[in-house]
Amino acid sequence: MFLASCDPRIFTLQQQVREEDIDALSHTNNLAYARICERAAWAHSCALGIDLKMYQKLDRAIVVSVAEYNYLAPSYLGENLCIATWLVKGDSRLSLGRRFLITREMDQALLLKGRWLGVCTLMSSGKLCRMPPEFVSSYTPAMLEAADAEIPYQFLCQKPH
Numbered sequence: 001m002f003l004a005s006c007d008p009r010i011f012t013l014q015q016q017v018r019e020e021d022i023d024a025l026s027h028t029n030n031l032a033y034a035r036i037c038e039r040a041a042w043a044h045s046c047a048l049g050i051d052l053k054m055y056q057k058l059d060r061a062i063v064v065s066v067a068e069y070n071y072l073a074p075s076y077l078g079e080n081l082c083i084a085t086w087l088v089k090g091d092s093r094l095s096l097g098r099r100f101l102i103t104r105e106m107d108q109a110l111l112l113k114g115r116w117l118g119v120c121t122l123m124s125s126g127k128l129c130r131m132p133p134e135f136v137s138s139y140t141p142a143m144l145e146a147a148d149a150e151i152p153y154q155f156l157c158q159k160p161h
Contacts, residue, residue: 009142010086011044014105017079027074033112034069037100040083041116048138058132059123062096066117073104073111080105087143093130095119096139097146 021032045051045062055061075081081102088097100114120131131139 007086007144009144010084011040011047012082012084013040013043015039015081015083017075017077017081019077022077027076030069030071033071033102033114034067036081036083036102037069037085037112037114037116040085040100041098044085044087044142048142050135050138054134055123058134060129060132060135061121061123062118062131062135063121064116065095065119066115068115070113071111072113073109075104075111081111087139088146089140089143090117092136092140094128096131096143 015036017028017032021028021036023029023032082105084101084103086099088099090096096118098116098118100112100116101110102112102114103110120129120135121127122129
């Protein structure tokens with residue numbers, strides 16, 4: 001894997017562009033990028049110990065209330081993408097932020113910058129609620145300060161020597 005970070009709070013993974021990701025313009029569909037971000041967010045959350053079973057047990061979930069994607073360049077079938085995601089401190093009670101960078105492995109081109117605002121809700125009702133202690137203890141150590149949230153992608157995308 002060539003996308004790497006010296007900061008353990010930044011979660012990285014790779015994915016190859018698949019046929020089902022391609023749109024009528026022969027490049028990766030914008031909705032495919034949103035799904036890729038969702039998969040990266042879930043993988044990161046699970047790596048931090050918060051998975052769907054935990055959500056169900058606690059009747060709590062972090063749901064996306066605001067999503068913003070800046071599409072900067074296209075990708076094509078078979079290209080390897082590198083996805084980085086990290087958490088950003090919110091109010092520590094109801095909300096947290098998440099950032100994404102997607103690059104193309106071949107030339108390290110920055111393809112997408114994304115940001116989410118997540119809020120804690122009761123799964124049973126959808127109402128906003130405070131984050132349970134389990135979320136706070138798992139997510140908080142992995143969060144970056146808001147001032148540090150915009151990480152230059154050059155520092156994430158370095159090929160091994």
